[in-house]
Amino acid sequence: MRRGEGRCSQFDVHASGGREPQDFACPKQIIVIANAVPRFFIPAALRRARDAERDLLLTTAQAAGIILAKELRLEFRTRELLTATVIFALVVVVLFSFAFDPTAAESRRYGPGLLWIAFLFAGSLMLNPSFAREQNNETLDALRMAPISSFAILLGKILANFIFMSLAELVLVPVFAVLYNLSLAGIVWRLILVLVLGTWGLTVTGTVFSAVSAHARMRELLLPLLLLPLLTPLLIAAVESTSALFAEQPALDRTWLAFLAGFDIVFLTASWLLCDHLLAE
Amino acid sequence: MPATQTSSPPASIGVSFHNVEKRFGSLAALRGVSLEIGAGEFVALLGPNGAGKTTLLRMAALLMNPTRGSVQFTNGAAVVPECVRAQAFLVRPKRCIGLVGHSTLLYDELTAVENLTLFARLYALDKVADTVTAALDDCGLSARAGSLVRTFSRGMRQRLAIARALLHRPSVILLDEPAAGLDRLGLVWFSARLARLKADGCTVLMSTHARNESLDLATRAVALAGGRVENDSGPAGDPRALLAPLRAEA
Numbered sequence: 001m002r003r004g005e006g007r008c009s010q011f012d013v014h015a016s017g018g019r020e021p022q023d024f025a026c027p028k029q030i031i032v033i034a035n036a037v038p039r040f041f042i043p044a045a046l047r048r049a050r051d052a053e054r055d056l057l058l059t060t061a062q063a064a065g066i067i068l069a070k071e072l073r074l075e076f077r078t079r080e081l082l083t084a085t086v087i088f089a090l091v092v093v094v095l096f097s098f099a100f101d102p103t104a105a106e107s108r109r110y111g112p113g114l115l116w117i118a119f120l121f122a123g124s125l126m127l128n129p130s131f132a133r134e135q136n137n138e139t140l141d142a143l144r145m146a147p148i149s150s151f152a153i154l155l156g157k158i159l160a161n162f163i164f165m166s167l168a169e170l171v172l173v174p175v176f177a178v179l180y181n182l183s184l185a186g187i188v189w190r191l192i193l194v195l196v197l198g199t200w201g202l203t204v205t206g207t208v209f210s211a212v213s214a215h216a217r218m219r220e221l222l223l224p225l226l227l228l229p230l231l232t233p234l235l236i237a238a239v240e241s242t243s244a245l246f247a248e249q250p251a252l253d254r255t256w257l258a259f260l261a262g263f264d265i266v267f268l269t270a271s272w273l274l275c276d277h278l279l280a281e
Numbered sequence: 282m283p284a285t286q287t288s289s290p291p292a293s294i295g296v297s298f299h300n301v302e303k304r305f306g307s308l309a310a311l312r313g314v315s316l317e318i319g320a321g322e323f324v325a326l327l328g329p330n331g332a333g334k335t336t337l338l339r340m341a342a343l344l345m346n347p348t349r350g351s352v353q354f355t356n357g358a359a360v361v362p363e364c365v366r367a368q369a370f371l372v373r374p375k376r377c378i379g380l381v382g383h384s385t386l387l388y389d390e391l392t393a394v395e396n397l398t399l400f401a402r403l404y405a406l407d408k409v410a411d412t413v414t415a416a417l418d419d420c421g422l423s424a425r426a427g428s429l430v431r432t433f434s435r436g437m438r439q440r441l442a443i444a445r446a447l448l449h450r451p452s453v454i455l456l457d458e459p460a461a462g463l464d465r466l467g468l469v470w471f472s473a474r475l476a477r478l479k480a481d482g483c484t485v486l487m488s489t490h491a492r493n494e495s496l497d498l499a500t501r502a503v504a505l506a507g508g509r510v511e512n513d514s515g516p517a518g519d520p521r522a523l524l525a526p527l528r529a530e531a
Contacts, residue, residue, distance in 0.1 A: 057404060058403070063403065066399065066402045066403055070391075070399050073395070074391065077391075078390055136389065137384045137385045137386055137388070137389065138383075138384040138386055139386055139388055141342075141344055141380070141382065141384075141386060142386035142387075142400065143403070144343075145342060145343065145344065145375065145378065145380060146375070146400065146404060147375040147376040147403075147404060147405075148403055280346075281339075281344060281345050
């Protein structure tokens with residue numbers, strides 16, 4: 001990014017995709033600041049210059065908050081995603097319990113895997129419309145035209161999907177515990193930690209791929225095809241962490257927990273770095 | 282702290298297309314379009330379907346990058362206030378652009394007031410409630426402010442779409458068939474609104490097929506065909522010769 005000084009300025013959109021304002025009346029003072037450089041690494045003056053050039057009127061947090069509020073309002077008005085997701089996940093858990101009729105030992109061994117597979121399937125169902133429903137009236141264009149960062153749009157949707165997924169899990173986990181005869185006593189807070197880390201990774205990755213697949217003709221099929229293989233490491237870590245909690249001697253497996261946290265950080269950072277490309281036409 | 286937008290009149294901004302080419306795979310939607318649109322000009326974009334009007338407007342709206350060439354936004358020094366000039370004023374196109382597209386760019390499951398409030402907040406406007414109320418009054422939808430947009434007729438949606446596009450007082454207004462769906466009263470309102478924007482010095486690019494009063498405001502007409510500029514009345518020329526066949530069509 002470049003910034004010039006002078007009384008008459010231009011703002012260019014080039015074939016390369018980059019936008020660079022430039023002075024055409026006076027000699028240029030050029031400062032190069034990559035969009036990907038974190039704010040706290042940049043001196044305040046340059047930070048203001050960069051924000052001015054990117055034409056951001058709100059901070060990412062403020063803009064994401066507005067998008068989040070919009071997503072919540074839309075969902076709680078229509079209840080399209082939540083209802084479908086909860087019912088689907090419940091059906092999966094109930095069908096598994098009927099199909100296997102597990103003993104207590106089998107429940108401890110296979111239950112966490114079945115639970116996370118139900119979350120994963122429900123998640124791929126829920127996350128698909130996240131960007132697809134912005135296609136109806138091309139509302140994503142309106143968001144992209146607003147003077148906010150692309151990451152704010154993505155973050156608002158990630159937070160909304162995380163809330164929806166968490167609400168679905170809030171219903172699902174007690175039902176799962178009853179059907180599989182597993183006790184949640186004494187492990188609730190540790191289980192919540194595992195669920196939060198696993199769900200965050202699922203929603204970040206799922207929302208990103210929802211943006212990728214939104215323009216595709218067979219997006220309903222494309223999202224699970226892209227998402228499920230990529231989430232395999234997350235699934236393994238989440239299942240191992242949950243299994244350790246449901247063992248006869250419940251324990252928090254710090255190694256798998258650290259893996260989950262690492263997965264979350266890596267994919268959130270990737271989505272932040274790639275958000276401009278993800279939302280571009 | 283992020284700035285909030287004040288209600289001062291918009292600064293005039295011009296748009297320049299320099300040898301712009303846009304390809305979708307093997308299909309060339311635009312083939313080396315060069316146009317200099319000065320601040321405050323009202324340009325009617327004409328041409329048959331597939332001429333490249335929408336692609337050109339979407340590029341000016343920063344929704345699409347050219348495959349080759351560049352799009353530039355310029356502010357004339359004469360219209361930049363002294364206090365702003367002292368701060369090395371840079372044109373900030375995103376907040377300066379308003380687009381009325383083929384689609385309404387509105388959420389069907391939100392009410393009219395919720396839609397406008399959402400965008401007023403995203404543009405960091407001052408006095409959001411007052412601004413939204415004024416916009417709804419202006420487009421004649423105050424009585425339906427609390428109704429979901431999906432319950433609106435086509436014309437009402439279009440009026441709300443226009444109100445949304447103009448909410449943040451853009452200085453470059455891009456209109457893609459804006460009169461579609463508007464009834465007689467809607468057209469009169471829209472033309473009067475455009476006349477006010479033109480008087481304020483806004484730059485307007487409007488693609489249209491049909492005759493309506495707003496065409497009388499055009500200071501220039503550009504005809505596109507096959508992704509190229511076929512005819513241009515020029516900034517100082519008379520657009521009526523180019524607009525005449527269009528009027529005869531209606």
